[in-house]
Amino acid sequence: QICDDGTIVLRSGNIQDGKISFSDIVRVNAPIKESLFVKEDDILMCSRNGSASLVGKVAMIPDINEPMTFGAFMTIIRSAEAKYLYLYFQSQDFRERVSEGKSSTMNQITQKMLDKVEVPFPDKDVRETLSAIASQADKSKFELKQCIEHIDKVIKSLING
Known part of the structure; x- marks a missing residue:
């Protein structure tokens, strides 16, 4: 049952x-099995959705300060x-492998489909370099977003005189 404090x-x-x-969060007031709580550094994946473009979308679970679970169409x-x-999981290679090269739109990713994917694993130093590049890209993206917001404020103040 959906509620305000679950x-x-x-x-x-x-x-x-x-x-x-x-x-945009939803809370439920129901007993949840321990195995269904998310943990820091879990990957949350949208495994089914009416919109095929959302299927396969992922995020890392950050350091969280309260118990959380995940919905039925999530993995x-x-x-x-x-x-x-x-x-x-954000790469085109993953999308092609998980859909087994089918060009049709993917409306779900099942556990069976995930189990079949052969993930290319480069050496540890290459994986660490990729993580470092991604982290730097995230920082740059954040800084650019802040600059754009600042420019927007300046433009609005100039327009409003």
């Missing part, structure tokens, strides 16, 4: 630009190599 249920809408967004991937897998 456990957060993460859904596809909570994945925004590869990150977890808490701007959690837990691995010691989560940071690399998070990057890989």
Whole structure:
């Protein structure tokens, strides 16, 4: 039952630009099995959606300060190599492998489909370099977003005199 003070249920809408967004949360007041709570560095994946473009969308679970679970059309991937897998799941190579090269739109990703995907695993130093590049790209993206917001404010103040 949906309520105001229960456990957060993460859904596809909570994945925004590869990150977890808490701007639109749903809470439920129901008993939840321990195995269904998310943990830091889990990968949350949208495994089914009416919109095929959202299927396969992923985000890393950040350091969270309250118990959270995930919705019915979501999957959690837990691995010691989560940071690399998070990057890989966003690649075109993953989309092609998980759909077995079918050009038709993918409306779901099942556990069976995930189990069949052969993930290319480069050496540890290459994986760490990829993670470092991705982290730097995230920082640059954040800084650019802040600059754009600042420019917007300046333009609005100039227009409004």
